[in-house]
Every structure is written in C-alpha cells, then in structure tokens.
Amino acid sequence: MIANLYLHSEAFRYNGIDSEETVVKKIKNLLYDISDIVYKYSKENVFKTSDDLINNCMIYKKELVMDFIQKHLDVDEATLFYSMLCNISDDYALSYEELEELCKYDKDEKEVNSILVINSPIANGPVGKNKPYMEFEKYMIVYSKDSWITLRRQIMGNHPNNPDNYINEAKKYFPKIVFHENCVESLKQDNYLETIPRKLTLYLACLNDKFYIIRNKYKSNSDRNDILMDFSGQYGFDEPASLEGNIKKKDVMTFLFKTEKGELTVCCEPHLKISQEDKNYKGHIEYDKFHPRIYFAFDVKGYEDMIFVASIGPHL
Known part of the structure; x- marks a missing residue:
C-alpha cells in the first residue's frame, strides 16, 4: 500500500x-x-x-x-x-x-x-x-x-492482505527475524489476518526490537520461562509467553530453516500467546477454539542476535 x-x-x-x-x-x-x-x-x-x-x-x-x-x-x-x-x-x-x-x-x-x-x-x-x-x-x-519502519508495520497491521503478502512485508520490516516458510501456511488457518493482524504485528515488532534487551538482563543459563514471562509482561501481552513443556511435541516444533549461512534445524518451543481479538474486529470469536500462537527460538548458536519464527497460527 x-x-x-x-x-x-x-x-x-x-x-x-x-x-x-x-x-x-x-x-x-x-x-x-x-x-x-x-x-x-x-x-x-x-x-x-x-x-x-x-x-x-x-x-x-x-x-x-x-x-x-x-x-x-x-x-x-x-x-x-x-x-x-x-x-x-x-x-x-x-x-x-x-x-x-x-x-x-x-x-x-x-x-x-x-x-x-x-x-x-x-x-x-x-x-x-x-x-x-x-x-x-x-x-x-x-x-x-x-x-x-513503524509506519510500514502499522500498514501491515491495518491492511494485512493475504498470508503471502503479510510474510513478504514482515521479512522487510522485521530484519532481526528469520521467518520459516511454514508461517504462510499457518497464517491461512482460522482467519487470523482478519481477527488479529494488529496483535500479530505488535508481537512481532516487540520480538524484533525488544526481546534481546530483556533477554540480556539474564545470565546465559537462566530459566527461559522467566525470560519469556518477563518479556511478555513488559509489553502487556494477553498472556505470559512460555515454553511448550511437552517433550513429546519436540518433533512438531522442529523446523529446517534456510539462511544466508546455510540450512539449520531449530526447535521453536517458546511461544507467544494471544487470547483476545483486535479491538477493531467486529466479528464473533469462539474463544474455546481461539488459541493463536507465535512459535519462535532465540539464542540459536551462530545467530545470537536473531529470532527464528516457525509458526504464526494455531497451537501446535
């Protein structure tokens, strides 16, 4: 636009x-x-x-x-x-x-x-x-x-278009995030670009701009759940971010990313949680089925200043 x-x-x-x-x-x-x-x-x-x-x-x-x-x-x-x-x-x-x-x-x-x-x-x-x-x-x-860049992100949140367009724009305006191709497919489920495009954009902006500011306050061996809870609390997210905690789901949360340095396999267990629709959305939400998540990884070896996002959509 x-x-x-x-x-x-x-x-x-x-x-x-x-x-x-x-x-x-x-x-x-x-x-x-x-x-x-x-x-x-x-x-x-x-x-x-x-x-x-x-x-x-x-x-x-x-x-x-x-x-x-x-x-x-x-x-x-x-x-x-x-x-x-x-x-x-x-x-x-x-x-x-x-x-x-x-x-x-x-x-x-x-x-x-x-x-x-x-x-x-x-x-x-x-x-x-x-x-x-x-x-x-x-x-x-x-x-x-x-x-x-904030202006272009506002446009993304207000006029997300379709999943392909949204992720293409995200790659330009969230330079510290590596997006897996699965993000497009996960966005196609449950009309998330109709119900929460603003919140998705806000959460991605916080991940890109602010996550490592919070993360770097902690020691390298700190509990990752403490970091996630601090981060989501600082920026007023709907619910505290967390790790999945179910070791049986590790394969589902593991993705092959393609980067400029080559391919690498990353487990994206940490996730941000959205429980409420955008304020300007006027449609009906079935909250018992509404569980959008952003699955990501941080502190990836060799990419310590980057965030890897594997899924933007339903609970994995």
Missing part, C-alpha cells in the same frame, strides 16, 4: 531555538535515515510537497529552505532532498492540523498518510499494558528510518 509522506512548512519551520549547526545536523540525519525510502522503496512511498514549504518556509531564522539547502548540503545530499520536493500538488493546501486528521486510520482507505518532520517527537513515558509499544489508529510521524 502507498504511504503519502507530506512535507509541510510547519514541520520544517525554524523553532527559534536551534543553532545553525543543529539545523544542518537535523537535516543531514534525516536525509541519511530516509535515503532507503527515496531510492529503495520509492514505489511504496510518495513524497508530497507544498508551494509554501519551497517558497515561504524559513528553516533557519530568515533563511528559506532552498537557500539553506544550497548553502549547507553537498551535491549528493542536496540531490536527495530535491528528490523529495519533486511532487508538488496543486490541491495540497492543508493546515498542519488538517494534515494530522488525514493521518488517522480509516478502514476504507486505499492509501495512508504521514508527515515528514525534522524534529523528533518526544516520547511520553514507558510502554506497557497502559501504553502499547505500537498503536494503529493514527499513523506514525516519520522523522527517522525507525519511525518509517
């Missing part, structure tokens, strides 16, 4: 505080972070620019954006910046507040909208049960590569 990334004058206007060097650094950091968006993912992301940003926006004191760019950026940096300014739409005459309204999720949307800014938003407190790691009702403001 296309993400429209709006460059608005209010998101680039001088804040009256930063030094000239700080403004230059912010712009260069932004350009470095979003270079992949411009050159590698241009078909999925469209930059939209207003005349006001180009002709009237003072990015530093009384210096216009274009003058400041020519003064401080080298040829490659300026070319990258200009490539974001090439789509000037005549009907883009929105206030910042109106643009923020466009960034809200709509179930019938065919494209999504976000705002590209040079000043990073300030985080408001820790995540947890009262503040999820990622939300889906309002699309992320883009100020770095990480925030753009």
Whole structure:
C-alpha cells in the first residue's frame, strides 16, 4: 500500500531555538535515515510537497529552505532532498492540523498518510499494558528510518492482505527475524489476518526490537520461562509467553530453516500467546477454539542476535 509522506512548512519551520549547526545536523540525519525510502522503496512511498514549504518556509531564522539547502548540503545530499520536493500538488493546501486528521486510520482507505518532520517527537513515558509499544489508529510521524519502519508495520497491521503478502512485508520490516516458510501456511488457518493482524504485528515488532534487551538482563543459563514471562509482561501481552513443556511435541516444533549461512534445524518451543481479538474486529470469536500462537527460538548458536519464527497460527 502507498504511504503519502507530506512535507509541510510547519514541520520544517525554524523553532527559534536551534543553532545553525543543529539545523544542518537535523537535516543531514534525516536525509541519511530516509535515503532507503527515496531510492529503495520509492514505489511504496510518495513524497508530497507544498508551494509554501519551497517558497515561504524559513528553516533557519530568515533563511528559506532552498537557500539553506544550497548553502549547507553537498551535491549528493542536496540531490536527495530535491528528490523529495519533486511532487508538488496543486490541491495540497492543508493546515498542519488538517494534515494530522488525514493521518488517522480509516478502514476504507486505499492509501495512508504521514508527515515528514525534522524534529523528533518526544516520547511520553514507558510502554506497557497502559501504553502499547505500537498503536494503529493514527499513523506514525516519520522523522527517522525507525519511525518509517513503524509506519510500514502499522500498514501491515491495518491492511494485512493475504498470508503471502503479510510474510513478504514482515521479512522487510522485521530484519532481526528469520521467518520459516511454514508461517504462510499457518497464517491461512482460522482467519487470523482478519481477527488479529494488529496483535500479530505488535508481537512481532516487540520480538524484533525488544526481546534481546530483556533477554540480556539474564545470565546465559537462566530459566527461559522467566525470560519469556518477563518479556511478555513488559509489553502487556494477553498472556505470559512460555515454553511448550511437552517433550513429546519436540518433533512438531522442529523446523529446517534456510539462511544466508546455510540450512539449520531449530526447535521453536517458546511461544507467544494471544487470547483476545483486535479491538477493531467486529466479528464473533469462539474463544474455546481461539488459541493463536507465535512459535519462535532465540539464542540459536551462530545467530545470537536473531529470532527464528516457525509458526504464526494455531497451537501446535
């Protein structure tokens, strides 16, 4: 799905505080972070620019954006910046507040909208049960590569399409996870991409971004159930994650993964548990039959910073 990334004058206007060097650094950091968006993912992301940003926006004191760019950026940096300014739409005459309204999720949307800014938003407190790691009702403001990845993950949760598409997207936006081909087949069961696409995306995001932060607080020989319970508790999952605990099921949970280093067999006994549907799902759930799980492995020898996910679907 296309993400429209709006460059608005209010998101680039001088804040009256930063030094000239700080403004230059912010712009260069932004350009470095979003270079992949411009050159590698241009078909999925469209930059939209207003005349006001180009002709009237003072990015530093009384210096216009274009003058400041020519003064401080080298040829490659300026070319990258200009490539974001090439789509000037005549009907883009929105206030910042109106643009923020466009960034809200709509179930019938065919494209999504976000705002590209040079000043990073300030985080408001820790995540947890009262503040999820990622939300889906309002699309992320883009100020770095990480925030753009969050935006693409939000799109996955709101518009998962089919299992093949979902896992293909997951491979791009969860770079620390190795997905087994079985993930596609397991997702085809029980309409999970209708009932819990947001929770699946949230859980995968936490696995990719945060699992090893929790895991590394423990000694190498620590009880794995303690690590799993701590992790799932920190991020407010429906139920504590755990090991299967049934040695007879080991063969069922063992999968052959193909990686860049070759093939390896991995037992994916740890699993995350989902017991409630997404808040925006309006259908009926038979809870006695509703037991979605994400089976994975960690601390795999030779891949200590990676997560191996073998199944996203029913209880194995």
